[in-house]
Amino acid sequence: MTQTIFRIHPTINFARVGDSEEYYIAPETAAGEIVQSDPPMFGGLPIRPGTDDTPITAEHLRDSQGRVKRQAARFRLFAYDDGPQTRYPSGCGREVSIGSTVATSDGPKTIRDIVWMVHLANKKANNYMIADNGQELGILAYENGRTPPIRNAKFGSDLGAPDRRRKLVIDAGPRALLASTAGSVTLPFDDTTTPTTFTAATNPIVCVPDYPVSFPFMHFDLLEPQGRIDTLGEMTIEEHSGRLLVVGGYGRAAGIIDSDRKPPLDDAIDNDNWFDDTSDGPVRALVIFHDGTWVEAVGAWFVCTDPGYAPQVRNVVSTWDDILSTWVEKLDLIPDLFSNGQYNP
Numbered sequence: 001m002t003q004t005i006f007r008i009h010p011t012i013n014f015a016r017v018g019d020s021e022e023y024y025i026a027p028e029t030a031a032g033e034i035v036q037s038d039p040p041m042f043g044g045l046p047i048r049p050g051t052d053d054t055p056i057t058a059e060h061l062r063d064s065q066g067r068v069k070r071q072a073a074r075f076r077l078f079a080y081d082d083g084p085q086t087r088y089p090s091g092c093g094r095e096v097s098i099g100s101t102v103a104t105s106d107g108p109k110t111i112r113d114i115v116w117m118v119h120l121a122n123k124k125a126n127n128y129m130i131a132d133n134g135q136e137l138g139i140l141a142y143e144n145g146r147t148p149p150i151r152n153a154k155f156g157s158d159l160g161a162p163d164r165r166r167k168l169v170i171d172a173g174p175r176a177l178l179a180s181t182a183g184s185v186t187l188p189f190d191d192t193t194t195p196t197t198f199t200a201a202t203n204p205i206v207c208v209p210d211y212p213v214s215f216p217f218m219h220f221d222l223l224e225p226q227g228r229i230d231t232l233g234e235m236t237i238e239e240h241s242g243r244l245l246v247v248g249g250y251g252r253a254a255g256i257i258d259s260d261r262k263p264p265l266d267d268a269i270d271n272d273n274w275f276d277d278t279s280d281g282p283v284r285a286l287v288i289f290h291d292g293t294w295v296e297a298v299g300a301w302f303v304c305t306d307p308g309y310a311p312q313v314r315n316v317v318s319t320w321d322d323i324l325s326t327w328v329e330k331l332d333l334i335p336d337l338f339s340n341g342q343y344n345p
Helices: 138-145 162-168 319-330
Strands: 004-009 012-016 023-025 034-037 040-042 070-081 109-122 170-178 186-190 196-198 205-207 231-237 244-247 253-256 274-276 279-289 294-296 300-305
Touching: 004 279, 012 244, 070 279, 070 300, 109 196, 109 231, 109 244, 109 300, 170 186, 170 205, 170 231, 244 279
Parallel strands: 012 300, 023 070, 170 196
Antiparallel strands: 004 070, 012 070, 034 040, 070 244, 109 170, 109 279, 186 231, 196 205, 231 244, 253 274, 279 294, 279 300
């Protein structure tokens, strides 16, 4: 009998920091796709909260005090038949929520609830540098068994060392939330909220009081020009839909004060002794049926990055440009254009 596979979409979703409590929702259409013909409108625009697909305008980017709104990532749960797929993308998935009925090996079952779980962290201070000697190398820096220099080398050369991980990784722990809360509960990824996770037991959400929550202020004397980094954001459920909303931090940075000296800030990307409140981490969902059985969905990933000051303005270099360049230079796509390691005149 046909069974159902659950997947979280988007598989990777991007949030953006901002100094406002308010937020809008990340784009859910492709930037190069025309989504409206009269008047013509391309996709890729952020969405007004509380709507399915209404694009924001310039007046929705800041709050009444002029602060930059954060961009929230919205995740949905989709169901797919496990039969063979004849094309990709298959287009055969459908969004499901509480009350939806799906096929299982034991016959049709109705979804009673969904447990969403998110775990955010920031490991930038305990990672490799992005640029070496001022030059961004990207994947080239990892070729032939090499790695870039590590950040904050004064804490030791082993990225897995317990002391480095404890002090340099910002980790609020996981949070779990029922879709049935329907926006009535917001869980911060902060230093005071007890971490929670999901389980297949009768009570699907359990506390993890001993989780080693870590924020920079717990370990260092800090310069905190925008305020303390004490949260990486929050998660809640979109009212009426059961979709997950994950909102990132507030654009704060903090530097370690060493020997009564202010921490230097002299590089565009890599600065030892500095932290910020961007983050990323896994998104999971546990689907609970009316008979108490359950199944876990294929997971997704949340990424929170820098602010979007002008989301209506397209990038000068698009993702397609990058992909085409890679195919030309690495996969011999157009030999007349590029060969023997160089572009032809």
